[in-house]
Amino acid sequence: MRFKLNESAMFDFLNNQNGPVGRELARRGRKVEIAAKKFAGKESGALRTSINSSMQRDFRGIYCRVGSSLPYALDHHNGTRRHVITAKPGGFLRFPSRGRIIFETSVLHPGTRPNPYLLKALPAARL
Numbered sequence: 001m002r003f004k005l006n007e008s009a010m011f012d013f014l015n016n017q018n019g020p021v022g023r024e025l026a027r028r029g030r031k032v033e034i035a036a037k038k039f040a041g042k043e044s045g046a047l048r049t050s051i052n053s054s055m056q057r058d059f060r061g062i063y064c065r066v067g068s069s070l071p072y073a074l075d076h077h078n079g080t081r082r083h084v085i086t087a088k089p090g091g092f093l094r095f096p097s098r099g100r101i102i103f104e105t106s107v108l109h110p111g112t113r114p115n116p117y118l119l120k121a122l123p124a125a126r127l
């Protein structure tokens with residue numbers, strides 16, 4: 001008995017987004033997306049709304065990307081150190097403090113604790 005591998009069919013099976021492997025990756029990516037939205041910060045809801053999943057392809061094959069394109073998404077995930085926030089030239093930073101409105105040209109931000117919402121969501125990809 002001889003066995004002949006159909007390389008084209010195998011490639012489609014493993015690397016086609018509409019094939020069984022691609023559909024399963026998309027299903028699991030959607031589960032991670034939903035879980036990440038639950039763990040993300042809820043201050044304005046913008047980060048939670050921006051989290052999405054998408055199928056991608058590169059030289060290694062297909063994969064599912066889950067994340068956000070917001071500029072502060074990585075800072076929210078990894079946290080930040082203390083840092084200075086400076087107003088635009090000729091402008092002021094406006095914020096409430098002890099019942100009053102304060103105007104400053106720069107402030108020292110205390111930093112933020114990390115919220116690894118994507119890492120917390122990864123277990124949702126399990127069967």
